[in-house]
Amino acid sequence: MTETRTLVLIPARMAATRLPGKPLLDIGGLPMIVHVLRRAEEAQIGRVAVATDTPEIAAAVKLHGGEVVMTRPDHPSGSDRIYEALKQLDPQGKIEIVVNLQGDFPTISPGNIRDVLPPLADPAVDIATLAAQIHTEEEATNPNVVKAVGSPIGPRRLRALYFTRATAPTGDGPRYHHIGLYAYRRAALERFVTLPPSPLEQQEKLEQLRALEAGMRIDVMIVDTVPRGVDTPADLETARRLLANN
Template sequence: MNPIIVIPARMAATRLPGKPLADIGGLPMIVRALRQAEAAKAGPVVVAAGDAEIIEAVETAGGRAVLTDPDLPSGSDRVLAALEAVDPQGAHDVVINLQGDMPFVEPEVLARTADLMARTGCDIATAVAAEASPADRGNPDVVKAILTMVNGEWEGRALYFTRSTLYGDGPVWRHIGIYGYRRRALERFCAAPPSPLERREKLEQLRALELGLSIHAVVCDAAPLSVDNPVDLEAARELAGS
């Protein structure tokens, strides 16, 4: 297995325009994500940038970036475009997709995602964490992963992902938006149109399940902060200053 980490980023975020370059403790957010990915030592790191400004910031910090079409429909499409640009010969058979709005993701999460792919035959690997509070169960902004996992296990196969409320005994796993793809699985995923369940739940990982691709998840200690709006950005700045 020869993995590569690709970080998709674009300036035109709906709720926080320009967020890849938002200053967090003296560093652009995309550079913080880059540094965490490099620390994982799970393979070379490339930023899939939708804008020239992002490339300039990454290269100024000593990183590698490639310009992708800003009109690509999703981060997954941006990852595939960057992968084809930097590795047209297909040397990297696994790609780890790290969102550029996770400036404090633990490098171990990326390393464990790559390790999960190495140890299993799954098409896609991802990560989950335990619910932060009982309120997570009914929060549609918290994506829940339903896994084939019994007590004492720390990884399992994903049966479904949902925004709906989960009832009954047992843990509720919050999905962390980090993915490891077999290259062939990413190509198949991006070639397919959005699926019915994906459109219903607004969760693109359901397209993979409807295609018959297998997804396994590893349990991590906590979900990293994802910067989606101005409130999250202030929280990130406070965390950087702590």
């Protein structure tokens, strides 16, 4: 995976209801979006840019030396936002792999960002993502924890069969906590954004099911830990504590 063909895009917007102004919340003296930008830059897998519709986010990123793409405000999802950003940044079509890194993962490790790329070495794989094994009952039964269900196809690798908020699969054996970091083959992203929302996507409220229902292949790399997303004030305090210790 050479740097010239991989683009990391971080979609960011201000519309979070539980944490207003989330991307600009201070963590150790830096806005949260800048922490995510730094992790992506440290991963050293390619060009990094923040895709946003908010001038305040753009200004904060630029102030800290980051690249910004201004996108339309009416995108229904982060995938649509990064596709618009891709077309702006690379109209010639030279980029082959697009990594979608959520803007509320300030504690993600650069190594985990790199971990999402190996499945795309297989030309049969359209999209790659991450998961970590679940070790507690609370995590297994929490509907806010999305479970990745798949067939093992190698060490630390699954071929995804389904994603669900339910506790699945049932019975004895491992369950996996899905981590919302994706690497798309360019053609897969182009196809994905043209597809209408699918029935299971709408039922589970999980965008990645649209790809599976369309017959696209998603492979999952198993990593050791789940990076903590920031959705609540308690999450914010946890992120501040973790990053203060770095």
